[in-house]
Amino acid sequence: MxxxxxxxxxxxxxxxxxxxxxxxxxxxxxxxxxxxxxxxxxxxxxxxxxxxxxxxxxxxxxxxxxxxxxxxxxxxxxxxxxxxxxxxxxxxxxIGMVFQNYALFPHMTVAQNVAYPLTVRRMGAAEKQTAVGRALDMVQMSQYASRLPASLSGGQQQRIALARALVFNPRLVLMDEPLGALDKRLREHMQIELKDLHATLGLTxxxxxxxxxxxxxxxxxxxxxxxxxxxxxxxxxxxxxxxxxxxxxxFVGDNNVFVGRLLALDGERGEVGLPGGEVLVGRVIGAPRVGDTVRACVRPERIALGDEAGVEGGAAVANTMRTRSEGTLYFGDHVRFRFSLAGQDSGFVKVPLDDAGLGGIGNGDAVVLRFAERHVRIFA
Missing domain, CATH: 3.40.50.300 (P-loop containing nucleotide triphosphate hydrolases)
Known part of the structure; x- marks a missing residue:
């Protein structure tokens, strides 16, 4: 590699x-x-x-x-x-290209738009008609061949732009945020369609x-x-x-970021002390040195909610933190539990809807968070 x-x-x-x-x-x-x-x-x-x-x-x-x-x-x-x-x-x-704004010719029919790359290449009429029909079949838009782009929805126009990019059998297909103008539901549907089309065609x-x-x-x-x-x-x-x-x-996914000092380093395993006395242990990425200020990141879905039961007093327990509740946010498929920790930005935990533990937690209540060492990443 x-x-x-x-x-x-x-x-x-x-x-x-x-x-x-x-x-x-x-x-x-x-x-x-x-x-x-x-x-x-x-x-x-x-x-x-x-x-x-x-x-x-x-x-x-x-x-x-x-x-x-x-x-x-x-x-x-x-x-x-x-x-x-x-x-x-x-x-x-x-190379085929699909733009965010589709770049369809408004005065041309769907079939004429898809045929345009073949017209530029001076392909014969019969061969061109066959290629256009095949490309429209790929994106399930054959029945719209005689329509003008203005009569189509955003998702349909995106399919036509994709058919035009595929019609001349390119070695490579480039797409510049082609789903950016679509609403959330249609965008998610088109993501699946594009992935399936890629698997079917085997193109790059x-x-x-x-x-x-x-x-x-x-x-x-x-x-x-x-x-x-x-x-x-x-x-x-x-x-x-x-x-x-x-x-x-x-940038990729949600993260809780805790800023502290690197207390110990053993190979890729590091120990981080936070201002409030909490200790986090996880994998060190990069080359920070003991004593450096570092950031420990934990994905919100990797954190478990608990209470004070089972948490020993005195010495800090690694990857266990006493926090304060800042309320919850409802997201439909999950709930985000917000928390505060001394010296840190507010964080959150993703909790399944059927988690019964949320019912008794009010704003300002003490809550214990726990997470496994394998889910902690420590960066300089």
Whole structure:
């Protein structure tokens, strides 16, 4: 496995799988000073669904635009198979593209919109008709072939844009936040459809999003971008359970963050003291030294609620904290119990709806939190 620029090894891909796309030392700057993308090394494997995830300005969309050919790298090389894309114009890259605003021609019918890439390629009428029909079948939109885009819903327009990207059998399909304009329910439905379509076609999908749940739901791997660099690239389960640094831990999923001092270090096992005397024990990521200020992160669903029973007085019990209730928030599929701890930001615990323990807890009540050592990550 190749080592990416942040020092972590790429994981989750079979060594025998061939990279379809290779970024080598790719950088992008618009003013010659500030780098939007900085020293990017990335392999995208044949047939995978890779999401580029990160906040606005992190470099993920610029990376996609350079791959599509709408932006040129300032330095480095981008390869698609054996073709150097730096010198290949966009229309000769054999790459399909789906935009957030769909970019459909309003004066053309659905069939004409889907056929447009084939018209540009001067495909014969009969062959073009067959290809358009096949593409519309893929996205279950054949019955709308004669409609104009304005008569379609947002989800239907998104399907047409996807059909247009697939109609010429591209080697690679790029998607720039294509579900961003849809409502929550339709967006979640389309996530499943895209994942199923990817599994059926076996094409390589590269998907840009700032929505972490979207990336985790659909992807084989996710590359987390920040400040123009890939902070971590990994399988979705590994990315969530074992974030490689504090940036990833804070951006991917919810986290409770406790700031304290590293009291002891034994290999990757560290002990953190909090200002209120609490002690947390977990896995240390990076290279903090004893005495450094560190952040210990615990996912809210990994914390169990309890009471004072069974908590010994005197010395602190590792990964057990006495907190104060700040109330609850109802989320439909779960309840978030909010708590306060001296010297720390407010935190919360995700609790199943049928948890009977919440009934007797009022604002300001003392509550004990417990969690296992394996769920604590400690970052510099």
């Amino acid at each position: 190749r080592v990416v620029e942040n020092g972590r090894k790429e994981a989750g891909m079979n060594k025998e799988r061939k990279p379809l796309v290779r970024f080598r030392g790719v950088g992008k700057s618009y003013d010659g000073i500030n780098r939007v993308v900085d020293g990017l090394d990335l392999d995208i494997y044949e047939g995978e669904f890779l999401s580029l995830l990160g906040p606005s300005g992190s470099g993920k969309t610029t990376c996609l635009m350079m791959l599509a050919g709408f932006e040129s790298p300032t330095e480095g090389e981008i390869w698609l198979g054996d073709t150097l894309l730096n010198v290949t114009p966009p229309h000769k890259r054999n 999908f590269v998907y840009v999003t700032h929505d972490q749940s979207e990336a985790l739901t659909m992807s084989d791997r996710v590359a987390v971008f920040d400040a123009g660099k890939i902070q971590q690239i990994d399988r979705v389960d590994a990315l969530y359970e074992t974030p490689g640094n504090g940036v990833v831990a804070n």
